[in-house]
Amino acid sequence: xxxxxxxxxxxxxxxxxxxxxxxxxxxxxVLDDVQRSMLLLICVNxxxxxxxxxxxxxxxxxxxxHAGFMSVGAYTSAILTLDYDVxxxxxxxxxxxxxxxxxxxxxxxxxxxxxxxxxxxTLGFGEIIRIILLNxxxxxxxxxxxxxxxxxxxxxxxxxxxxxxxxxxxxIRSTHGRACLAIRENEIAAEAMxxxxxxxxxxxxxxGALFAGMAGGLSAHTFYVITPGSFNxxxxxxxxxxxxxxxxGSTAGSIVGAVFVTLLYTYLRDFPEWRMIIYSIVLILxxxxxxxxxxxSTKFSLKKxxxxxxxxxxxxxxxxxx
Amino acid sequence: xxxxxxxxxxxxxxxxxxxxIALGYTMVYGIIKLINFAHGDVxxxxxxxxxxxxxxxxxAGLPPVLVLIISLIFSMTVSAxxxxxxxxxxxxxxxxxxxxxxxxxxxxxxxxxxxxxVLVLGPQAQGFxxxxxxxxFQLFGTSIQVESNQVMILxxxxxxxxxxxxxxxxxxxxxxxxxxxxxxxxxxxxxxxxDRTISATFxxxxxLAAAAGVIFGMTYNSVDPLMGVMPGLKAFVAAVLGxxxxxxxxxxxxxxxxxxxxxxSSLGYSSWRDGVAFAVLILILIFKPSGLFGKNVREKV
Numbered sequence: 001x002x003x004x005x006x007x008x009x010x011x012x013x014x015x016x017x018x019x020x021x022x023x024x025x026x027x028x029x030v031l032d033d034v035q036r037s038m039l040l041l042i043c044v045n046x047x048x049x050x051x052x053x054x055x056x057x058x059x060x061x062x063x064x065x066h067a068g069f070m071s072v073g074a075y076t077s078a079i080l081t082l083d084y085d086v087x088x089x090x091x092x093x094x095x096x097x098x099x100x101x102x103x104x105x106x107x108x109x110x111x112x113x114x115x116x117x118x119x120x121x122t123l124g125f126g127e128i129i130r131i132i133l134l135n136x137x138x139x140x141x142x143x144x145x146x147x148x149x150x151x152x153x154x155x156x157x158x159x160x161x162x163x164x165x166x167x168x169x170x171x172i173r174s175t176h177g178r179a180c181l182a183i184r185e186n187e188i189a190a191e192a193m194x195x196x197x198x199x200x201x202x203x204x205x206x207x208g209a210l211f212a213g214m215a216g217g218l219s220a221h222t223f224y225v226i227t228p229g230s231f232n233x234x235x236x237x238x239x240x241x242x243x244x245x246x247x248x249g250s251t252a253g254s255i256v257g258a259v260f261v262t263l264l265y266t267y268l269r270d271f272p273e274w275r276m277i278i279y280s281i282v283l284i285l286x287x288x289x290x291x292x293x294x295x296x297s298t299k300f301s302l303k304k305x306x307x308x309x310x311x312x313x314x315x316x317x318x319x320x321x322x
Numbered sequence: 323x324x325x326x327x328x329x330x331x332x333x334x335x336x337x338x339x340x341x342x343i344a345l346g347y348t349m350v351y352g353i354i355k356l357i358n359f360a361h362g363d364v365x366x367x368x369x370x371x372x373x374x375x376x377x378x379x380x381x382a383g384l385p386p387v388l389v390l391i392i393s394l395i396f397s398m399t400v401s402a403x404x405x406x407x408x409x410x411x412x413x414x415x416x417x418x419x420x421x422x423x424x425x426x427x428x429x430x431x432x433x434x435x436x437x438x439x440v441l442v443l444g445p446q447a448q449g450f451x452x453x454x455x456x457x458x459f460q461l462f463g464t465s466i467q468v469e470s471n472q473v474m475i476l477x478x479x480x481x482x483x484x485x486x487x488x489x490x491x492x493x494x495x496x497x498x499x500x501x502x503x504x505x506x507x508x509x510x511x512x513x514x515x516x517d518r519t520i521s522a523t524f525x526x527x528x529x530l531a532a533a534a535g536v537i538f539g540m541t542y543n544s545v546d547p548l549m550g551v552m553p554g555l556k557a558f559v560a561a562v563l564g565x566x567x568x569x570x571x572x573x574x575x576x577x578x579x580x581x582x583x584x585x586x587s588s589l590g591y592s593s594w595r596d597g598v599a600f601a602v603l604i605l606i607l608i609f610k611p612s613g614l615f616g617k618n619v620r621e622k623v
Contacts, residue, residue, distance in 0.1 A: 120603065124600035128597050240426070
């Protein structure tokens, strides 16, 4: 326990140092606007990837409707700041909470499904949310909302991201997180051991949705405009790519994946078709040759010497999920 | 009443397209338990091949019926080969790994086909040539109208269904397919070439999707590289609705979904159409997860 604590604080210190360096670079004007918005996007994507990893990688439930939760958070917080002058942070939290409520609502009925069926049901839910937004005049229909105050600064983004990573990582290490892992490894066995599988699946879904909602709110307040089209299946897929690329079940992997995909996204901005082709080839090759992702299921630790711990937990690749 | 029947006829012609695509999903799922997300894109490729061959043959001056039949068969053949290729290179190496890995690969293949299409053909929609001249028939002296296209769709679908039934019921390949879907390991022990059977399944499914693609192009006169996404997903909904793994189920599911959609559009809610399809899916999954015709399989420990 003491060792984990040490690592934990070491991680926090390194993260804060990173924050400080970037903040200094920003105030000194070394980083231009493009790089600044890329940094903000990285923060949003890390939140999304880490929260999807909780559902897909840790609990072993296959969800591809993450953009739906994101859009709920984005629209809620945008409307609260635009129409009701709610303070920014509160609006983000409200967006997250509403997304979490959606997570519960979606989770309870669909979690009886497993594997492929759950995947397609969550995809359906994501699309339903998008179509509802598309047909609601109050939120601007197809043209969406614009003129959202750009209040997401590097400081706010970074701390939201840090809180997300820390909370989810601690959740994974807790008793409840172990229960989720047990469900991933073998649902029937987990149930036989007295784990309330439905409860934990709903918890994972709700937490994932909460952070996705907050990420959505933050991204809405970064890029001025949100449209239903920006939260479609492609967006869910993009988040999935980040998680899979880094390694299903690894928080560190999700972060690496998110950073990598964001960099790829930014530098291939002028060649959108190539971007998708590269994504898909990477994904196919990854599944064939290295199904565990770049980092496998490596635990979030700064010391690479923590080999024992990393190896003790087999990746999702060698477990049966069907 | 007449209005209702009119919508029913329109619904059946949309539904036939879904049914043809849904068959591919159902057969592949029945045999290797994989949602082949790329199936909707095979439909797209089939449609484009149909478009190019129809353009070429029409400019060569062939009679319209011949143009239709040849481009249909050509498109089905090429798509069958595409299906086999996809299976061989993307899915076969993953047969022993987890289903999630296979599912992610399928999504990858789907995007690969779509965006290769965008890269090669450009993102804008292209007009599909009118292969057959469009005519309208009045039905039994009522105001119900049937288009020649709808008749053609129905005839094509019925012919393909009969061929499929024949293959599955009376040929050796069909028997092997049923055996493999029942129990892959036991089938292997009985000397069935499982790999070849799976390839055959992909080939047949892809050929049917290509036929649906050609019909789709003739009905809507416009094809684009991303057109496979929605029909593909909805055909999957149709397959689940009918009970995935069941061939009559796919047919009934497709027709049902097509009818529901047309009714919704005719009531003036066409922008909600896709949402309703997914809502149907979720309701089915919650209340009758095995679908209308599916068997209830108990989970074994």
